[in-house]
Amino acid sequence: MPAHLLTSIQSTPAGLTLAELLAQHPAVARRTAQRWLGQLVADGRVAAQGAGRARRYIARGARVAAAAVDRFPASIPLSADSLDVLAYVDQPLQARKPVGYQRDFLDTYQPNVTWYLSAPLRRQLHKMGHTAQADAPAGTYSRAILNRLLIDLSWASSQLEGNTYSRLDTRALIEHGQVAQGKAAMETQMILNHKTAIELLVANVEGSAGTAGFDRYTLLNLHAALAENLLPNPADEGRIRQHGVQIGKSVFRPLSVPQQVDEALALVLHKAGQIADPFEQSFFMLVHVPYLQPFADINKRTSRLAANLPLFRANLCPLTFVDVPEAAYSRAILGVYELTRVELLRDVFVWAYERSTQEYLAIKQDLAEPDPTRLAYRDVIKQTLHAVVTHPGEAALARITQAVATRVPEPDRAAVQALVVDELRRLHEGVLARYGLRPSEFVAWKAGTADALLSNK
CATH class of the missing domain: 1.10.3290.10 (Fido-like domain)
Structure with a gap:
């Protein structure tokens, strides 16, 4: 019985899409949900509005509320x-x-x-x-x-x-x-x-x-x-x-x-x-x-x-x-x-x-002012981090030291090296694109070199 789907729809005045319903009920198969929704629509308990992925299923008793939600807001002044x-x-x-x-x-x-x-x-x-x-x-x-x-x-x-x-x-x-x-x-x-x-x-x-x-x-x-x-x-x-x-x-x-x-x-x-x-x-x-x-x-x-x-x-x-x-x-x-x-x-x-x-x-x-060292050596930091993660079998600190020594003047080397290490310690899957990294590369790195680097505080 699709009672639990109907309850979810009734609790949302603006209605729900199929994707939103499946997110709330992950145990329900997509085809099963579609069949149940078709039954609810045929029974007159739910109305379907829109087409394709944008189609929303709205409880019949909530149609007035849904219309109110869909009304152009009076708070925006119009000519x-x-x-x-x-x-x-x-x-x-x-x-x-x-x-x-x-x-x-x-x-x-x-x-x-x-x-x-x-x-x-x-x-x-x-x-x-x-x-x-x-x-x-x-x-x-x-x-x-x-x-x-x-x-x-x-x-x-x-x-x-x-x-x-x-x-x-x-x-x-x-x-x-x-x-x-x-x-x-x-x-x-x-x-x-x-x-x-x-x-x-x-x-x-x-x-x-x-x-x-x-x-x-x-x-x-x-x-x-x-x-x-x-x-x-x-x-x-x-x-x-x-x-x-x-x-x-x-x-x-x-x-x-x-x-x-x-x-x-x-x-x-x-x-x-x-x-x-x-x-x-x-x-x-x-x-x-x-x-x-x-x-x-x-x-x-x-x-x-x-x-x-x-x-x-x-x-x-x-x-x-x-x-x-x-x-x-x-x-x-x-x-x-x-x-x-x-x-x-x-x-x-x-x-x-x-x-x-x-x-x-x-x-x-x-607003904090951007760190001038991080800003000046942005490319060095990103490229060095990328090189470290894509070479998990190598000594990370040695690679960082070598890269910084090659591209950064001596007075700034310690600060830039510290920034690279800090970026590596904060690296997670949500920022991989920033460094041109793939999830598989990140996983491989975490399984190896990362542990030693992150523990070296």
């Missing part, structure tokens, strides 16, 4: 234009006109001439996001807040995709490699992928030598980091899609010809790179990457992280999407998809950025 967009996308699917990708929406945008964000609004955003590191080398602020940023942005962006990890769960996973109990493997992978992708952006934007920009290489690799182990076809990770896609709960039909998608993406990146204002750049990517749907999936996640790149460069507060309701974000994106109108997304963007800045400016006094 009259935004209310028009909201009124349209809130209509049933059958009342909205099917529409394809409108290339003119992109073609008519002229960088630094066309503005999605008005001059007064841009000034307001700059004032909100200003930090004490504004005149420091690019990426200084994002490095200083990296530990907090990894947790907030990974958690909030994943929540917008239905991930049920809590903020505390996310922190435990990112800082200690501790997987939350009762969560689907896909949810854990999503969080870790966000972490890797954020580290990729922050590492590449550092200082005047930063390489991350709005170019094909960065966007494709950002997508690959976010998509790792989450797509049905691994070949789609970091690759322009080779097939058509459909958008759930929308009448929008994206481009289906790969060559046209590729050409449009090249133009998106070219125009984004020409935009002078970091907030306009950020919003432009938030609009045009999901609208184009250049990848088989994970387009919105890619756009949310890409939208932070110009903010990292300018040492502005990040846009973490903390507290952004999915009901608000999804409707705002629908306005872009179906009407090529940005007003609703713009209002959500401004509200979300204000929430983000409140979080980060409130903790600015607690």
Whole structure:
């Protein structure tokens, strides 16, 4: 009998997906759960909403509560234009006109001439996001807040995709490699992928030598980091899609010809790179990457992280999407998809950025300055650590001493060697990507050299 599944569904007003149900009831086989859910739907005790992996099962008595949860939040102030967009996308699917990708929406945008964000609004955003590191080398602020940023942005962006990890769960996973109990493997992978992708952006934007920009290489690799182990076809990770896609709960039909998608993406990146204002750049990517749907999936996640790149460069507060309701974000994106109108997304963007800045400016006094030695010898530390772990049969301290002596001036050698040892002692599975390591290499190292090194305190 599926009574225990029904109890779980009834206790969650917004309903549960199949993956969420299986996470709560790991002893139930997937096919069995599907059969029981079909029976509950047929009996009229549960309603199924949505399609595919996004389908949610809602107890019939909870439908009113679920509708309230799905309502656009009144706490986000909207302009009259935004209310028009909201009124349209809130209509049933059958009342909205099917529409394809409108290339003119992109073609008519002229960088630094066309503005999605008005001059007064841009000034307001700059004032909100200003930090004490504004005149420091690019990426200084994002490095200083990296530990907090990894947790907030990974958690909030994943929540917008239905991930049920809590903020505390996310922190435990990112800082200690501790997987939350009762969560689907896909949810854990999503969080870790966000972490890797954020580290990729922050590492590449550092200082005047930063390489991350709005170019094909960065966007494709950002997508690959976010998509790792989450797509049905691994070949789609970091690759322009080779097939058509459909958008759930929308009448929008994206481009289906790969060559046209590729050409449009090249133009998106070219125009984004020409935009002078970091907030306009950020919003432009938030609009045009999901609208184009250049990848088989994970387009919105890619756009949310890409939208932070110009903010990292300018040492502005990040846009973490903390507290952004999915009901608000999804409707705002629908306005872009179906009407090529940005007003609703713009209002959500401004509200979300204000929430983000409140979080980060409130903790600015607690930010520790980056360790100058760790910063100056970042590459040496990473490469030495990688070499130690990938050669578990060799004497770790001897290898560290030799590497440091070869690449570090004598006055800094002791400090750098201590930093490498400290990094090794804190190494866990949640940070392996930072050092280019595979889990198997980490396990082999822990079984050998690690014990002697870690005990030598």
